[in-house]
Amino acid sequence: MPIESVNDFVVRFANVNGSGSASANLMFARAVIRMGVPVATRNIFPSNIQGLPTWFEVRVSGEGWLGARGGTDLMVAMNPQTWDKDVASIEHGGYLFYDCSRPIPASKFREDLTVIGVPLTEICNREYAEPRQRQLMKNIMCLGALAAVLDMDADIVKTLLSEQFKGKDRLIEANHRALAIGRDWALANLTCPIGLRVNKSDGVGDRIYVEGNAAASLGAVFGGATVCAWYPLTPSTSLAEGFTSYCKRLRGDATTGKNKYAIVQCEDELASIGVVIGAGWNGSRAFTATSGPGISLMQEFLGLAYFAEIPAVLFNVQRGGPSTGMPTRTQQSDVLACAYASHGDTKHILLFPRDPGEAFEFGALSFDLADRLQTPVFVMLDLEIGMNSHLTAPFKWDDSRRMDRGKVMTYADLESGRDFGRYLDVDGDGVPFRTYPGTHPTRGSFFTRGTTRDAYARYTEEGGPYVENMQRLLRKFETAKAHVPAPLVDAAPGGARFGVIHYGSTAAPMEEATQILRNQGVKLDVMRVRGFPFAKPVEDFISAHDKVFVVEQNRDAQLRTLLMAENCASGDKLVPVLHYDGSPVTARFIARAIAELAESIDARAKEGALS
Amino acid sequence: MTYLPKPKFRHPAIEKNELGLTHRDYEGAISTLCAGCGHDSISSAIMHACFELDLPPHRIAKLSGIGCSSKTPTYFLGNAHGFNSVHGRMPSVLTGANLANKDLIYLGVSGDGDSASIGFGQFAHAIRRGVNMVYIVANNGVYGLTKGQFSATADKGATLKKGAANPDDPIDLVMMALHLGASFVARSFSGDKGQLVPLIKAAVEHKGPAFIDCISPCVAFNNHDGSTKSFDYVRAHNEAVNALDFISERAPITTDYAPGEMQLVKLHDGSTIRLRKIGADYDVHDRVAAINYLMKHDVAGEIVTGLVYVEEDPGDMHDRLQTVDTPLNQLGDADLIPGAAALAKINASLR
Known part of the structure; x- marks a missing residue:
């Protein structure tokens, strides 16, 4: 039976990178949001510029779950290189959307899938003469056809296209036309809609849709940063670039046009942190954006800043390590490297934002903390937060707030x-x-x-x-x-023997997993740690529970080690739940792991009671 | 012995500058370097230059890396903020400090180990970025604090105290600075105060990256026969291209010179350096000629000193970055924080 679902499914676009698909894919997600239905989107991309496979995942979730779900209900398979794996990865009874301009042997399909073929290339070649236009318009045509099969509001997509190409009327017209061609073809030739549908809803509210790196860079602008020194490094690059573009918009002197900021692209990360420390020493608010390899290079300077007590802000957009590791995949594996960065006895302040909203908030706050405490402050983002757009509460600012220069x-x-x-x-x-x-x-x-x-x-x-x-x-x-920032607790009604501690981008899937587990009868109190050093409530939370699961996205249970090292708990109380294959952890993974662990702990406790 | 304070007593008739300050006001703690160290002469030249330029000491920021030379900022300008940073990384720290406050004078002191080895990259990039600074390398061809290993500026074939010869080619920082776009390049010798003091004064007044390579013999580890950085060797092979008189805006030129004997160089603040030419036809504004001249004399085993190259009004990093006139560290909430209304617009664009 084909999957039937309204406002609750996962669409995955399989593309070739460099083909211009990204903006059309993003527009698909934004169209769903404009229909009032929450989405969670993720880019899965290689360390490459052109020709390699890339995926864009859109989880449509009327209930508002923002973590990755896992699995695909509708595959938009546009990349022959990955066809076999893509087809194999679709959920049973799912849908396969593809470009049927060229015949594909029957053995390449699955019998349980609903196949939706649209001759996109053929139509494009007929309608457009220029090769680049054929490529770009194909993406928009595809969007039109998808809107038809998923029963989406075509006018919303049209409006988005008009906004995107505002001021370029010819482009708007051309895009509207391509959209209509795709949609009309689908309506005329396919069964529309399919079992998956988007229905208008009011689940989005006033939320915004933004990347964590952009949000963090805006936080730096509002935090009063005037000096940014950086070295290009995935996945942190777009943070420095975000700061550059926000400063151009917001930090020009009204009369002279001169800049109330300075941005230096340095020769390496050593120089980047050196510039930040020099500027901080001299009374400017300064920051760098980097990732694990950059943090490694900055070690000696970080010891100096700790010991000489110089304010500095570092945005660490974590990726898979060690070494070059998985440069375009996400992890939370620099916790210890940052907490104790440098030689000698050092400890540093860490902030763990959960999403772009907190990336903005903590981004601005970090400069007050660095000045107040005269020391480096690490804002610990990761690729999942930084390089993906997320739905988040609108940014807030209190105009009576003043910089705390310490x-x-x-x-x-x-x-x-x-x-x-x-x-x-x-x-x-x-x-x-x-x-x-x-x-x-x-x-x-x-x-x-x-x-x-x-x-x-x-x-x-x-x-x-x-x-x-x-x-x-x-x-x-x-x-x-x-x-x-103080830790936040989601307490189970009536209390619980088991606790969970998590942080950063684990928050969204953890919330969903908590609900799944509570529905299954596994009672949990859940604490989200938002900063290091750990405040007393963290220690109290652990001692109030028999066992505490520490859910994180690295191999070595780094936050658990930090909790133990800082005397918050002994190891036998803290049960690691770890996910570190480079994909963001899912609610399904967390729920399954905790359910199994909880069951075996209970079983052992019963055995202990009997013997 | 930096914990021993110097006595405050001073002679009532001691010379004062325009600020009413005496030489003593430009001093720092007592040096802990070896007796006779060339670096102390450089410190003394810096104090001398700042005194004569009537600079308020606290408006200077002195930064260094690690090594004997990098210890010296403690020994001059006690009322200036100092920063003894990380080995080889003074240039980046100075760059950041300069970004924060363009109104101070930045004096970077480094050594040949600090700038030609571990910090070679930062030396290069601070110069090519056009940081407005005086960058002095106290160059002795040897690692002093770790007791006498060759540095990257040691000449090929030069020997250590115990006789080992250097097998590697040297790095000439003056040549590098010329290639990298430094707008003021000089070499001097710590034993020649008459040349060094006006060079430092001119470098301070120059707006842009001013580099001075100052050969400064290490009396403990590199002042023997066989060294090419010893007092005797440098004196015997010193080939000055010009002699300098630094003339402030306030003191007009009175002496007459025969044509061709003298070149006047305007500095950013309106003051002038008067160059008495020694090398015939040497044009201090010609970068290419300077490089050729240096190479020719290097082959002949001569050490070219003096003002090698200067560019009039080159502009600096802040000009390139188009920063506002107010130093960035003095901008307040009203200048920097866009506020709730601007944020609301951004929110609206993200829906």
């Missing part, structure tokens, strides 16, 4: 005779005062170095002042607990 002594402070010791803990919170270079002719200057010094920044190699300083840095880290 403890900075001004000319007036120094002139009044206030005692200034760069590393002096005057308030007992471990955070000393600093001065910007050039503030006062005779007071407040100091020498910044990575070598040991006393509270007045005077060079010393004595053990006492060194230990005192290292202890103060620990006090400062303690202070940070109150500043990083």
Whole structure:
């Protein structure tokens, strides 16, 4: 039986990269959103520019689940290279949409599938003479045919095309025509609609649809960043590029047209973090965007910034490692590398946004934290958040909010005779005062170095002042607990013996998995950790449960290790649930893993009780 | 012995500059380098130059990497903020500092290990990026703090104290700086204060990347026969292309020179350097000729010193980036935060 489903199915577009399919695919997703139906979309792409396979997945979810579901109900198979695998991956009773201009042997199909053939190439060759136009219009024609078979509102797609090519009337007209050709052909020659349909709904609300990297870069603009230093590295590149384009729009001086920002594409990641540290030392808000390999290169400098106490913000858009690893696939595998980056005893502040909304929020917040705590702050995105568009609550800003520049002594402070010791803990919170270079002719200057010094920044190699300083840095880290975003808890009604801790992009599939499990009778309290150092509630949450599943997307259970290392819990309490094949973790995976683990824990407990 | 403070006592008749400051106001902590180290002479030349230029010390930022030379910023301009960064990475830190506040003077001090080996890339990129700075390399051809290994500027065939000869070709940082587009390039010798002080003054007034390679003998590990960076060797092979007088805007030129003997070079702030030519027909504005001249003399075993190349009004990194006149670190909320209304528009475009 063909699958029948309204507003709940997965469409997967199999394309060749460089064929111009991406914008048509995105338009398909946006059309569904405009119909009021939530979607979750993902790019699956190779480390290559042209010719290799790429996929775009659209999960249509009337219930609003935003994680990856797994499986495909409708395959739009446009890539002969991957045909066999693509066809094999469709769910039983699913649909196969393809370009039937050339005959494909019957053995290449599956009997349980509904096959939808549209002679796209043939129509295109008939309608268009120019090769590039044939290619681009084919994508739009395909969109028209899909709109027909899925019973979508064609006017919405037309409006989207008009918006996209605003001001270019000829292009709008050409695209509308291609859309109509595809749609008309489908209506005339196919059974429309098929068992999968999109019905108008009100499930989207005022939400926006945006990539995490763009959101984070906008957060940097609103966070007051003026210096961006970076080196191109997938999947972080679009973050720096986003900052560039938002700054062009929002940060030009109204009268002179000059720039209220500086962006430097550096020679490598060492220089990038060096520029950030130099700018931070001199009182600018500065950041870099990078990924795992870049973090590795920055290690020495990160120790300097920690020890010399210089504000710096790093957006780490994590990808599959180690080494070049899986450069275009997602993971959460830099948690430990960032938490303890550099040599010697170091600890760093980490923020874990769940989606573009928090990428914006934490992106802006990170600059306040870096200034307030005078230390590097890592915003831990990943490819799943950064390079995919997600539905998220609209960005919010309170116009009464002001940048928190932290403890900075001004000319007036120094002139009044206030005692200034760069590393002096005057308030007992471990955070000393600093001065910007050039503030006062005779007071407040100091020498910044990575070598040991006393509270007045005077060079010393004595053990006492060194230990005192290292202890103060620990006090400062303690202070940070109150500043990083607090963990959020979704408690099971009536309480639960099992807990779950998760973070970052695991949030969306985890929410769905929680519901699946609760429906199955597995009771869970779920905590989403949003920052490191871990605040007291994290420790309390763990001790309040018999077992806590730590769900993360890496091989070595890095957050679990961090929880243990920071004395939040012992290892026997924390049960790892790990997914790290480079694809985003799904609700199905989490639910199955936790259900099995919970059952075996219960079984063992019963055995223990009987013996 | 930096923890020993210098006595504050000073003679009432001590010379003062236009700011009413004495030489003592340009000093730093007492040097802990070896007695007779060339680097101390460079520090002294820096203090001298800043004093004579009437610069407020706190408006200078002094940055360095790691090594003997990089320790020196502690020993001059005590009222300036200093940053002893990471080995070979001073150029990137200085670049960032400069981006944050274009109004300060940036003085980068580095060594041959710091700039020609571990930091060769950053040396190159800071120059090609046009950072407005004075970049001084105290060049002694040897790693001092790790006790006497060859550096990348050591000449081929030069020997270490115990006799081992250097098998590798040297890197000439002056030549590199010329190739990379530095708009002010000079070489000097720590033993020639008369040449070094006006060079530093001119470099400070120059707007753009000003590079000075200063040969600075290491008395502990590289001042023996067989070294090409010893005091004796450099003195014997020094080939100055010009002698400099730095003339501030306020002091007009009074002495007359025969035509062809002198070249005047305008600097960014309106002051002038007067070059007395020694090498005949040497044009300090001709980059290609400078490279040829250097190569010719290098083959002959001579060390060319003096102002090798200068470009008038080259512009700097901030000009290229079109940054606003106000230093970026002084922009406030109103300048930087687009606000809720702008955000609402962005939200609307994402639906």
